[in-house]
Amino acid sequence: MKKMCEKIFDKKHISRTISYLVVIAGFIIIQLMMNTVGIKSLFRSLLVPTCCYIVAALSLNLVVGVSGELSLGHSGFMSVGAFVGIIISGLLEPYLAINWLRLLIAMFVGGLVAGIVGLFISVPVLKLQGDYLAIVTLAFCQIIKSLLNNIYLGVANNGLHFSFIQNKVVLSNGGRMLLSGPMGATATTRIATFTAGFLLILFSLLIIYNLTYSRFGRTIMAARDNRIAAESVGIHIRNTKMLAFVISAILAGMSGALFGLNYSTLQPAKFDFNLSILILVYVVLGGLGNMTGTIFATIILYVLPELLRGLQDYRILIYSIILILIMLVTNNQNLKEKVETLIMKIKTRFLKKGSAAND
Amino acid sequence: MAFLSYLISGMGLGSVYAIIALGYTMVYGIAKMLNFAHGDVIMIGAYTAFYCLTVFKLSTFASIVITVVLCTVLGILIERLAYRPLRKASSLAVLITAIGVSYFLQNLAQILFGTDPKVFPELMRNSTFALFDEQLTLSFKTLLTIIVCILIMIFLIVFVNKTKTGKAMRACSQDKEAAQLMGINVDNTISITFAIGSGLAAIAAILLCITYSTFTPTLGSMPGIKAFTAAVFGGIGSIPGAFIGGLLLGIIETLTKAYLSTQLSDAIVFMVLIIVLLIKPSGLLGKRIHEKV
DSSP: HHHHHHHHHSSGHHHHHHHHHHHHHHHHHHHHHHHHTTOOOOHHHHHHHHHHHHHHHHHIIIIIISSSSOSHHHHHHHHHHHHHHHHHHHHHHHTTOOHHHHHHHHHHHHHHHHHHHHHHHHHHHTTSSSHHHHHHHHHHHHHHHHHHHEEEEETTTTTEEEEEOOOOOOTTTTTTTEEEGGGBBBSOOOOOOOOHHHHHHHHHHHHHHHHHHHHHHHHHHHHHHHHHHHHTTTOOHHEEEHHHHHHHHHHHHHHHHHHHOOOOOBBBSSSSHHHHHHHHHHHHHHTOOOOOHHHHHHHHHHHHHHHGGGGTTTHHHHHHHHHHHHHHHHHOOHHHHHHHHHHHHHHHHHHHHHHHHHH | OHHHHHHHHHHHHHHHHHHHHHHHHHHHHHHHHOTTHHHHHHHHHHHHHHHHHHTSSSHHHHHHHHHHHHHHHHHHHHIIIIIIGGTSSSSHHHHHHHHHHHHHHHHHHHHHHHHSEEEEEOSOOOOOEETTTTTEEEEEEHHHHHHHHHHHHHHHHHHHSSSSSHHHHHHHHHHHHHHTTOOHHHHHHHHHOOOOOHHHHHHHHHHHHHHHEEEEEEHHHHHHHHHHHHHHHHHOOOOOHHHHHHHHHHHHHHIIIIIIIITTTHHHHHHHHHHHHHHTTOOOOOOOOOOOO
């Protein structure tokens, strides 16, 4: 017991402990609020998507922060997970009435398929470096979107019906369309819950932390910091990066499945380049390799535009200005110092006032 | 003959991509950053030209000049305010700032001009002329686009290789610190590069509007991504590479739309990009930089 306590609170693992505590505390607070004070329906509708974005951002941080490769196509894995999840859930619906079990299976299969896609993609992607690698991930994201835009899939008593590019699916009575091309999924039963989102965040934190604090984590960070030195001590760079990439794809796929099952309609166009960029913004502002920071950045940046809804058209404008200012202040030495001295001045002034009042 | 006419219209589309890609590639070559706001400068250019022509009723020539000047100023402003303070920051920080600028411009345009599509006035009659016993008809617009693109490319190659500013640009792209020691004003050189890139974006905006006639605040995003792809395709940082990449991308897109599938053309274009990058990892004309220990 003592050993365990030491392990949890020792210096090396403190950030991990903080992450878990933050997530669990957040979940408990929101649950308490739901049961006592109640939460506005606007906020309640944001809960599951926030969880999905957190998991997507965490998984992207594994690629961008821990393994050091810029990926611009993360939404592609989310969309694979989402639509596979929707199909699985739709197929199982008549046979399996337990919602949470169906959600679990859908998320599992969605993550698995996204992982397989990630494995296929990682072979060509990891042959390249730097910006070329980024553009190829973007290209794959566009290809996935474009293919999903052309898939028509329906289910009826006599089995599955599938057609590509043109909608030739004819269903007998009682049949349902699962995917209809650019319209996407149109009649999904919404089974995603906040608890599932919370558990998924815990699950991804568990996987990511166990990976980064293991031998694998050390090899991949060595490969990130100095490729040549890492190679010279016998690290197989491509395999380690591939493992990080595939695990990231699996987690993104699971978050996508949860996201897909939270809406009754979902178009493939939702998972475009802009979504990849949005998640990347969460990761960079949260801090590369910093999981707790990523969680906070996602919550703040996803909920902030919704809070600014009162300002209507101006909200994204304000959001973009805040984004630019944050980047300038945190990355420019001059501005950083100026802001720090300003904060110091305000602090000393307030402290003086406080001590004067005490006298 | 049908093939030839598709080929030429593909070259027309490719020329627009090439002009945008030239802007991307020059900025990348010097500042080593992906300027995601480039597509939105195109959009601002389209609105400027539109308002000059319709509301202020200026002549075509005056509108083009004003558009180019305004976009150039905008490019310099963006560089001064958003990118210059981050010269020493990590490339990811600059990338995110560029994305912020892109959001900003897009939403500013939505507020100022509205989200409804605008119809660009006819700048020229859509005259066509026939060749080979009327078997091949060429539209004047397409030819104009191709000619403008070739002229711009020749101008840029001469500018970069023969002038003093061009020499400074090449020096900065190779080694900024060494260039500074040789008395080159690196900040100004980067500003000039942004100015040229944004001026090209303005020309691309007018050519896009002549070809497609309707536009919205998101006009720049898809051509932006395609042109970015074209720049990588040809080898990012290389001027002839951007030209060839843009042309090839336009031709591949038009031919797949004509012969294979309209819906899947995007997928095929990006597939070709991936295959090219697998064979030549730094693009068609890109230089391969070897890592040193």
